[in-house]
Amino acid sequence: MATTRAFRIVVASHGDLARAMLDSAVMICGPVADAVAVDLQPEQSPEAYGQALRSAMGDDGRPVLILTDLLGGTPHNVASLICLESRGTVLSIVCVSGTNLGMLLEAATSMESLDADSIAGLEAAGRASIVDVMPRVDRSSV
Amino acid sequence: MATTRAFRIVVASHGDLARAMLDSAVMICGPVADAVAVDLQPEQSPEAYGQALRSAMGDDGRPVLILTDLLGGTPHNVASLICLESRGTVLSIVCVSGTNLGMLLEAATSMESLDADSIAGLEAAGRASIVDVMPRVDRSSV
Numbered sequence: 001m002a003t004t005r006a007f008r009i010v011v012a013s014h015g016d017l018a019r020a021m022l023d024s025a026v027m028i029c030g031p032v033a034d035a036v037a038v039d040l041q042p043e044q045s046p047e048a049y050g051q052a053l054r055s056a057m058g059d060d061g062r063p064v065l066i067l068t069d070l071l072g073g074t075p076h077n078v079a080s081l082i083c084l085e086s087r088g089t090v091l092s093i094v095c096v097s098g099t100n101l102g103m104l105l106e107a108a109t110s111m112e113s114l115d116a117d118s119i120a121g122l123e124a125a126g127r128a129s130i131v132d133v134m135p136r137v138d139r140s141s142v
Numbered sequence: 143m144a145t146t147r148a149f150r151i152v153v154a155s156h157g158d159l160a161r162a163m164l165d166s167a168v169m170i171c172g173p174v175a176d177a178v179a180v181d182l183q184p185e186q187s188p189e190a191y192g193q194a195l196r197s198a199m200g201d202d203g204r205p206v207l208i209l210t211d212l213l214g215g216t217p218h219n220v221a222s223l224i225c226l227e228s229r230g231t232v233l234s235i236v237c238v239s240g241t242n243l244g245m246l247l248e249a250a251t252s253m254e255s256l257d258a259d260s261i262a263g264l265e266a267a268g269r270a271s272i273v274d275v276m277p278r279v280d281r282s283s284v
Contacts, residue, residue, distance in 0.1 A: 014169045017243065020162030024211065027156045027184060042169060069166065069243040071271050080275045098271035100242040101159065101211040119274050127269040129213050129240035132261050133222045 006063065007092075007114040009035040009107055010056045011099065012079050013069035015042075025104050032108045034062075040075050050078045057082075063092040063114040065107055065122075071097040094119055102129030148205065149234075149256040151177040151249055152198045153241065154221050155211035157184075167246050174250045176204075182217050192220045199224075205234040205256040207249055207264075213239040236261055244271030 009032070011018035018037035025032055036056040040049050057064045066083070068076035076097045083095045094114055096103070103126035112118040151174070153160035160179035167174055178198040182191050199206045208225070210218035221237045228235045236256055238245070245268035254260040 014166040024156040
């Protein structure tokens, strides 16, 4: 997929989840440009993980969306710290937790800039993709 | 983690996402009993995938929660069909899409039965885990 996306994507997770989620997105919509997975391995320190995240963000000043696996987990906490540290700098970093495949696809195919509206849209897409199938097909008849 | 969970868990996804998500859950909370990942590979037919899902569900009549990666994707569609086909049988199958790690952890550590309340709680946990960190730390000052 050729992209004119206005921001980079970094997917951050425990273990190989980020890599696998990005691979699944590619399986569905083709190559996803400017998107990198940063997996936290069990032996990796938060400091080393933070360095890996920063390296993955690039250095051309382009906005970065960090999608993390779990609120309160180490990948999210380290990414949040990087967000905090970017305050007052020219680098725009957004960090959203609870990533599911629908959110990643929404971000990967986004043509919008990384602003409050598009972030809200991304969160809404993630939440809307959480659906129990049975009420749609009449759970009461089960 | 020893479990007295009242239901089995099957995680269903494109590619290796289900396996990786389950591995990440284990990395966080230790062994997750009665939980199986069923990954759809690019060359796999929906029929073969359905067979793999059914095999993963066990045959002891215990309720099954299928957590899928993406609403409308093949894993979810095949799982939904299996849910539909279970109507009128004694086997209770629930299928929820849009799985993120928070949802999987919530399900893995659940001590509840698989009923409407617990399913709603699971969906709520998944939605609540989708959080943009910056509004919490004052995006207006960025």
